[in-house]
Amino acid sequence: MLGTLNREQIDHVLRTELVGRIGCHDGGRTYIVPITYAYDGGHIYGHSAAGLKVRMMRADPHVCFEVDHMVDMANWQSVIAWGVYEELHGDDATEAMRYLIDRVSSLMASETSLPSHGLGAPSGHQGDTAEHEAVIYRITLTEKTGRFEQR
Numbered sequence: 001m002l003g004t005l006n007r008e009q010i011d012h013v014l015r016t017e018l019v020g021r022i023g024c025h026d027g028g029r030t031y032i033v034p035i036t037y038a039y040d041g042g043h044i045y046g047h048s049a050a051g052l053k054v055r056m057m058r059a060d061p062h063v064c065f066e067v068d069h070m071v072d073m074a075n076w077q078s079v080i081a082w083g084v085y086e087e088l089h090g091d092d093a094t095e096a097m098r099y100l101i102d103r104v105s106s107l108m109a110s111e112t113s114l115p116s117h118g119l120g121a122p123s124g125h126q127g128d129t130a131e132h133e134a135v136i137y138r139i140t141l142t143e144k145t146g147r148f149e150q151r
Contacts, residue, residue, distance in 0.1 A: 005077060005146030013069050013079045013146060014039040018104055020067035022046075022139075024085075026059040037065075038103035043138040044083070045096045050133040061085040063139055074151040083139040093136035 005013070023032045033053050038045045044065055048054055057063060061084050070076040088096050 001151070002147065002149050005079065005148055007144075009077070009148070010079050010144050010146040011039075011041065013067060013077050014044075014081070014144075015041075017067045017069055018107060020044070020065055022053065022057075023064035023066065024053060024056040024060065025062075026056040029056075031056055036100070036104050036107070038100045040099070043140055044081075045100050045136075045138050047097060047100060047134065047136050050135055054135050054137075057085040057137070058087075065139060065141070074149060077146060077148040079144060079146040081141045081144040083141040083143075085137055085139050088136045088138060096136050096138060 018036055019034055020037050021032050021034050023030060025031070031052060035046045035048070063083060063085050065081045065083065066079065068076060068078045
């Protein structure tokens with residue numbers, strides 16, 4: 001049976017999953033990239049080094065976010081949300097990064113998997129320099145929809 005997720009089911013999928021995909025568009029080009037994220041009921045929080053994704057979201061802050069929960073090919077849930085990208089700074093960035101780390105800490109298998117962007121701690125990765133600007137951001141969700149299949 002195919003169906004539509006209600007608001008509570010949509011929020012449940014967004015709260016329980018840890019990896020989603022951001023779709024951004026600029027200059028006639030669309031880019032979709034997976035991210036680890038945290039959801040607080042109205043915002044998606046993420047972090048990144050400055051690169052193509054960040055450049056595109058700075059140019060056009062209107063983005064799409066997608067996440068799936070998949071048991072098997074006949075039992076799944078999928079959420080698509082639209083929102084507006086915003087970079088965070090200072091205390092807002094620190095608070096968002098701590099929230100993100102708390103949310104994804106169960107997946108961190110080693111010291112090198114810890115995201116250090118925005119907390120002032122060195123990451124230990126070879127080649128880290130000031131040119132790899134850390135960006136802490138949130139996406140304020142403006143619309144959400146969801147579908148499911150259940151056998």
